[in-house]
Amino acid sequence: MSRARVLPARIERVALAGVWAREWTVFRYYWRTRTFAAVVEPVIMLVAFGIGFGKLVSHVAGIPYIQFVGTGAVATAVLFSAVFSAMFDSLYKRRYQRVYDAMLAAPVDVDEIVTGEALFLGTRAGLYGIAPLLVAFCFGLPPKPTMVLVPLVGVLTGIGFAALGMLFSAMVSTYDGLSYVISGVITPLFLVAGTFFPLTRLPDWLRSLALLNPLYHCVELIRHCAFGLHPGADLVHVAALAAFAALAWALAVWRTRARLVV
Template identity: 35%
Template sequence: MQMSTYGLPQFSMRFVPIWRRNFLVWKKLAPASILGNIADPLITLIAFGYGLGSLLQHVDGIPYIHYLASGSICMSIMMASSFEALYSAFSRMHVQRTWDALLNAPLGLDDIVLAEMLWAATKSMFSGIAILGVMFFLGIGLHPHTLLVLPILFLIGATFASLGLVMNAVAKGYDFFTYYFTLLLTPMMFLSGVYFPTRQLPDWLQVVSDLLPLTAAVHLVRPLILGKWPAAPMTDLVILAVYCVIGFYVATILTRRRLLK
């Protein structure tokens, strides 16, 4: 079926088998995949939480390891979702030609892009659940509020998956993703309140920080893990939703231009 390059995404329930296909492939490597995704945040918690935490014991009246853990889970979701939407999706699209095979079936390209986005969000949420388990073991986040973190983790994953699929649509090779991680995601980690309060930043950087999706994610997740309520939940949810919707729309347009031209 012909479609306008810039038309709104057209979905059907046919994205479900594509999502399921990715899930079944992942199941074969699930333990290694989850372990790999929790290794970095676990090392961060131990190295910074206990190392730096011995010198900087409290931030805003919160034990530093609790402060760090409640921010680093958002960072971990961002990285896990981005990795899946970049390296794994690019492999299926360009190297393994899985997308070409799917397009020979009665499937639309928009369904494939939607399935990739939802799968990346799902996979990152699996990793987030594993990280929450580690946090519970350390005595962090043992509050009923923490249950509300799960749907937020999925939204965070979907947001960064959508942004990652934009990069995936224009990438010529794996090396291209290094720029995305180095120039966008890594600076965002240090500007979004993961390691320290954003009020420590210069005024102009605080303005930038307030517009970043990772900052919105931290604003939502940290209070819940600490047993409190977010200060401005609707604002932060809207920021994440705007990045997710616009990112997905741009990713759909660029993917159409690449594969259907």
């Protein structure tokens, strides 16, 4: 644990650039395996669920089922690539590599570490979300000009989930502790988001809880980009994702600071 003096919170572009540059340098060596894992799993889900259940359910809410799942798979790719990378990589860098201690020895604060990593992982997650969208095109999803907004939705969502992953990472001491997070938090978020079935099928109480799920707001925005925007509702979804990202970031900074600075 570093014994660096606690500095006032500040975000400096030079420090952010340094954190980003380090993440990019490391990513250049492992981009093949990271990209394969982040992209292939949602694509497999798209094909398996879309073709499998598509034989039983032709349309959902007036949308061909495979296109319904395809747009949901975009959000799945964003979730998995952001939150898992943040959880496991942050724990490894903090506990085993002591990378964060080395950063704090330089003119970099905890705020900048969390912000830089969340921005990098969020941007990467937004780009990874393009892969399932391209596969959905192959299954008949008609391209629309508004689909250029999909990566932006992915980036905003990815930043929030990256910060959430860093928060969870700072709450545990071993990889075993993350098993509780995956089973108790990530899996429910993934399943109850309207990804594979509409929330209208859920009981009222569970549907109300699902509205608090940030992944649900991501799914809705992506579907609206693909099938037609709804300005009023979309502003609410964007605001919900922005609020989630801000809250997750603040909690991640708070918990990471408690872990690193004494």
